[in-house]
Structures are given as C-alpha cells and as structure tokens.
Amino acid sequence: MQPFQEAIDFAFAHETSWSRENLDNFGIHKADPAPFNQLLGPVHPRGGVSGVIHVAGEKVCEWGEPHRADLTFRSPKPTSPCSLVWRTTRVC
Numbered sequence: 001m002q003p004f005q006e007a008i009d010f011a012f013a014h015e016t017s018w019s020r021e022n023l024d025n026f027g028i029h030k031a032d033p034a035p036f037n038q039l040l041g042p043v044h045p046r047g048g049v050s051g052v053i054h055v056a057g058e059k060v061c062e063w064g065e066p067h068r069a070d071l072t073f074r075s076p077k078p079t080s081p082c083s084l085v086w087r088t089t090r091v092c
Helices: 002-013 083-090
Strands: 050-053 057-065
Touching: 002 050, 002 057
Parallel strands: none
Antiparallel strands: 050 057
C-alpha cells in the first residue's frame, strides 16, 4: 500500500463535511416539485472513506469498507471526464 499512501491520505483529508447521519431532511430539496422532493425508502448512515486501487486489472490496495453497501445519490454521467478516460484507457 505504500506507493499509494499519498492518494489514500488525500481521500481521508478530503472527506465531505456532511454528517454521516441521515436525519430528517437529508437529501431533500424543498424547491423541487413533488414527488421529487420526498425521500423514499429506507436509508442508513453513510460509511466512511473507502476505496480500492486496481493496476492492470489487479487489486493492489484497499482501505475503509469498500464492500459496504452505501447510498448513492449521484453517479458519473457517461460523458464525465472519468468515464471518458475509463472507456479509452481504463485509468479511472
């Protein structure tokens, strides 16, 4: 894990300041029209920083709880820079 320690430290240092608890209005945008302004389904507290680094298809290190099922509210779009790099060079 040593060669990637700087990247791991960066991930921990830049964790979001948002609470890990999903209280009352978590993820709710009051200005959105119904029914898009309601949280549907069960939610649970989010996990901490975690990740996995693969090199040439082989896992070289991991930290945190990368196998934990966590809530996802936004995913990269197919045209995001990371997605484009992934499709062309498999770097991200």
